[in-house]
Amino acid sequence: MLATKSNSYTFQKGGIWYFSRRVPTDLWRHYRTGRIAYSLRTKSIRDARVRAMNDAAKLDRHWHILRISSDDLPGKHLLADAVQEPQAETSIDDHSFKAAVVVYLRLKGNDRPPTFEAAVKRSCGYLIDCCGMKDLHDYLRSDATQFRDYLFAKGLNGSSVARIFGTVRAVINLAISEFGLSIINPFTNVYFDQSQGVKKRIPVKPEDIEKVQEECYKADDEKRWLIALVADTGIRLGEGAGLLRSDFVEQDGILCVNIRPHSWRSLKTLSSERLVPLVGSSKWAAERILAQSTDSRFAFPNYNDGKRTNANSASAALNKWLKSKIGQGYTIHSFRHSMRDRLRAVECPSEIIDQIGGWLTHGVGNSYGKGYPEAVLLKFMNKIASIDPV
Template identity: 55%
Template sequence: MSETISPTFTFVKDGVYYFSRRIPKELLRHYSSPRIAYSLRTRSAKIADARARKAADQLDDYWFHLRSRDAELPGKHMLRMGTATVAGSPASPDAIMSSFVLLSEAVEIYLGQKGKGRPATFHRAAERARGYVIEACGDKQLDVYTKADANAFRDALIARGLAGSSLTRVFGTVRAVTNFAASEQGLTLNNPFAGVYYDRTAGVSDRNAVPSETLRVVQSKCREIDDDLRWLVSLVSDTGLRLAEAAGLTKDDIVRHDDGSLTVRVREHPWRRLKTKGSEREVPLEGEARWAAERIVGQQGPSHFAFPRYNKTANTNANAASAALNKWMKEYVPRGCTMHGFRHSMRDRLRAVECPADVVDQIGGWQTEGVGHGYGSGYPLSVLRKWMKEAT
């Protein structure tokens, strides 16, 4: 094949071949985009042709399945109600077909029931996991997948470069989908995706706490530069807020109380969801976090956001904030320290002043183990403020 002519279903960008195929109009409801496009990771037309043809064949098979799902079962009118099953008990046509649950159908069952009211990330995780499994093992009935399929799936994820922590998340999603769908369909399933071995630490980098001496240097630089980016750093550094939580705040989330103290209310917003239900909390502002909060509420402008630059679209752009701030901090912090390290260091600082563990969890929005901790409304702000003052 000539290197100057792109194979079918491909295009070239910067010398690299990409697969590209438009979704058939009648199947668009199953997809979040009208076109499938991804890198084939090769500069060779011959290799690209082989990979593209394989991908196209897989799509043709899958699309045939999607088209046939809503079609009338051939000969269904000839089925006798009460036809005996293998075990000898009567079953309806629907019951006869109930064991034929494909993974693609299982995901729709799962999202249809458990996806209600859940964030888009929940849906994307299930859909992404489905794509990974189908690409590695095909779209099969749940009771047809084998341990060999699960191991092949693991190897495919590793070949993609996923870290051990990412593998854990993907496998967890696949197990949840298959177990839930099997339960909904009344199937007994020995889940082959359970108990698959892989190195959970592979490719996982340590998230180091920011050392106390480094913390003071960074906070001093924030005061010196005194702009919205440094206010965000200071706010996170003395509260332990997740960066996304802080970046998505409004000015109204910073509350001044009658005694002159300040707190920040971490709550869910349409533009920024919270990681867990326990993440919703109120945190006293002490030290540099209080300084940053005063600067935020005192800024002029029409925006009600605390950090307008990261809230220009429908969703808070926490990734942009992370990239910009980590790049700036690199000059002042040890290797391996990032913005997330402030969250680790806050927990260490609270431990150092012998703060009770459940108070630490309430301040940081961490899950506290034990049934009893689910009762009551938590510690009052005065108790939280006492420990925050000691830690800062």
């Protein structure tokens, strides 16, 4: 007799736990069946849950890659050979947009995650669909403005259009330099409203931060540790989800989280690499993580397979839980916006705020030295620390 349980993706049969998950309808063509099911080879519900969540995260990653690599991507049929063979040499006289993509991926794609290549492919595919595959000399300013209008007509918001334009502009700029062309990139300085269609993220209110933290202390599990860590540090979700247990370190007697790049999770900018003192719920989360008896080196093993941090899976699960606790309008990234406001409220200098959050501080002088010591950062972090666990 089949016995199903409430925990996700598992069912029990004959005392053995099995994994079961439906294949999304848009990916059916990649499978011979509409459901993936197999034995987890354990009678332990605890082991089954861990294995099932790890396998579900791997599937999410694989399905994400399948989707962004789909044959339905715009212009992919024109770029397929270029993207699949980024190391291939192109003719010295070939100054086509396809050749530009080959050069860009060859020079910029080393040691980058699969999503980097997919993003380049997707952005360049949009241009090909809109304006066609041309020699770089043949793209005009009118193509750039047509491309802008085309992207907005597809329903993309201003920030997405800016990101796509940035990729296309970078591909062409690099090719112009590498090919030694005397042309002006027509995709430079194209005006568009970057705020169009963009929803402003709302910082989490102080009382809602405390409510979330109280719920995290009650649940006391991996997902809530990650939320609690983000809530009182303002780190990016991907930064937190990709941490190792060894990234929690003591610096001059202060427990800190060491935000540094890893092969499975890069950082957004150079300024993102930093040490952040832990206070309040973030310190509680670190202590709970370090207290666990586990063979995994990852702080959040359910979101890491050793090759990639599945921040998308983490975001979907955590945002859903947040909405159930404090309502619509908030996402996990909202805590990052809150952190800046909370530090402003205690009159924290902007340079210290930037160092804590890993934001870029402009000015030549700011690149000198090592920055503020952790004791100074801790002084302001202690001023904003929310409720302690009860």
